[in-house]
Amino acid sequence: MAQVSSVVLSVKEGDALQKGQEISCFHFGGSDIVMVFQKNAQVKFEQEINKHYNYGQRVAVGNPPGPH
Secondary structure (H helix, E strand, C coil): CCCEEEEEECCCCCCCCCCCCCCEEEEECCCCCCCCCCCCCCEEECCCCCCCCCCCCCCEEECCCCCC
């Protein structure tokens, strides 16, 4: 899953383009994610609150093994 906050166009209407030239790019971030769990879902958060983590990095485990 990826969240795209905006698309930035690098060219204008009427510009001459070359094959392979970048014409736009996506900007990520700026969106919020809300996670809702059922009661007793046994979700264990492994990361610190209010700390930045890279996209795709695991921050929690559902139904972790071992004692709960």
